[in-house]
Amino acid sequence: MRISKICIQLVLSISLILLFLSISVYSQQEDQVREEEREENCSQLQLHSKLSxxxxxxxxxxxxxxxxxxxxxxxxxxxxxxxxxxxxxxxxxxxxxxxxxxxxxxxxxxxxxxxxxxxxxxxxxxxxxxxxxxxxxxxxxxxxxxxxxxxxxxxxxxxxxxxxxxxxxxxxxxxxxxxxxxxxYLFTRNTGNCEFINATGISLCELMHPERMESDPGINYSIAYVVMDPGEKSLPHRLSNPEIYYTLEGNGTIFVDDVPVSLHKGKLVLVPASEVQYVENTGNSSLLLLVIDQPAWKAENEEIVG
The missing domain is CATH 3.30.450.20 (PAS domain)
Structure with a gap:
């Protein structure tokens, strides 16, 4: 009988300790979340207040x-x-x-x-x-x-x-x-003086990327500006994140898992994560696109296919 009581007391003690630890860990996690929210709010306020x-x-x-x-x-x-x-x-x-x-x-x-x-x-x-x-x-x-x-x-x-x-x-x-x-006091960028690079076989410039800005902008997406000549197409590729295409000028086709979707001025297409995609300029003039990635584009998130 005495051994049973000791066992019961031991089990209760261990349960109380585990409960305390779980509460403590949860409390620490809550504090961390609040601190991250405060830092994000302060960062956004700081960016806003510079201009104001x-x-x-x-x-x-x-x-x-x-x-x-x-x-x-x-x-x-x-x-x-x-x-x-x-x-x-x-x-x-x-x-x-x-x-x-x-x-x-x-x-x-x-x-x-x-x-x-x-x-x-x-x-x-x-x-x-x-x-x-x-x-x-x-x-x-x-x-x-x-x-x-x-x-x-x-x-x-x-x-x-x-x-x-x-x-x-x-x-x-x-x-x-x-x-x-x-x-x-505000981040701005002009496509006229943007440095173009070759990516997935097409010419684009990085209009905005949070990791390459002087101060933390409080955002987690990137925007690229794409210029494609008539007949030009990008290499088939996939990303581990969703990607948005918005057509500024011209006509083309975006293929998502080989399914064609027409592109024209004002057209927006959301490509789901992990889908194989490529774009082709099917018009007679330059195809101008904005490409938005969230989270911001990273090389390790992109894979050239085939």
């Missing part, structure tokens, strides 16, 4: 500069030209125009001061000089203008976003402004 913070900071500084001009008039201008000050640092600067379009403060190039820039246009001919003035003279006296502008030592344009605000001192009326390049 820059936008808020630019508007704040322009308003502060406008207040300074309304307080001091032209006596404030030298402060905007002081390097490594709150007004001029790391590519940030404040510019000032007379409301008639004469540029009176331009720290990046002082020789540009005194010029009539009322007819200023952006890379695509957008009349930004006129828009700056109209914005300053508008009902709210301030606003944002987007336009295409080239960076120093660059030839291709980038999107610039500038905040404009009116300021008055005595009988003079000015517009105060500053801007930033949107691409410095």
């Amino acid at each position: 913070a820059q936008k808020d900071d630019t508007a704040l500084k322009v308003r502060e500069a406008a207040n300074l001009v309304e307080e001091k008039g032209e006596e404030a201008f030298p402060e905007f030209r002081e390097k490594d000050s709150k007004w001029l640092y790391d590519g940030f600067y404040i510019f000032v125009w007379n409301i008639n379009g004469t540029r009176v403060v331009y720290p990046p190039n002082l020789t540009g001061e005194g010029q009539d820039v009322s007819g200023l246009t952006d890379f695509n001919g957008k009349p930004i000089g006129k828009l700056f003035i109209e914005t300053a003279l508008g009902e709210s006296g301030e606003g944002w203008i987007s336009y295409e502008w080239t960076k120093p030592n660059e030839t291709e344009p980038f999107t610039k976003y500038s905040f404009i605000k009116k300021a008055a001192f005595g009988e003079e009326t000015y517009l105060i402004g500053s801007g930033f390049y949107v691409e410095d």
Whole structure:
């Protein structure tokens, strides 16, 4: 009888220990999941806040500069030209125009001061000089203008976003402004300067891959841009993940397990994981495709067949 009681106590003790361990492991797993969710949310918030913070900071500084001009008039201008000050640092600067379009403060190039820039246009001919003035003279006296502008030592344009605000001192009326390049705070890619490689027998460029971006984008898919000449076809292959084809231009056929599916502008095809697939351009012009992999494409997930 005594041995039976000891056995029962032992079994109960072991059961309690196992229960405690299972609860502890489950709790640790829950904590790990929560931590991963927090890290993902923080990463996404950080990416979002970079643009938002820059936008808020630019508007704040322009308003502060406008207040300074309304307080001091032209006596404030030298402060905007002081390097490594709150007004001029790391590519940030404040510019000032007379409301008639004469540029009176331009720290990046002082020789540009005194010029009539009322007819200023952006890379695509957008009349930004006129828009700056109209914005300053508008009902709210301030606003944002987007336009295409080239960076120093660059030839291709980038999107610039500038905040404009009116300021008055005595009988003079000015517009105060500053801007930033949107691409410095958002990931963008242009197919025109994308590096093409040969993959599965066709030409493509990698528009976006999370493992080759400067900061964690919080995504797990990749996008490739494919250009196929008439008559060209890819090698039969399969992936261990699903793959999406979206047709931008042209006509073709995608074969999924030898079953043909037509491709034309606006057509999307989802290829299930592990299905043998290949694409052929059956039209008379280039076939342009976007190819999306989730998870992001990896060489070990792809197999050339036959």
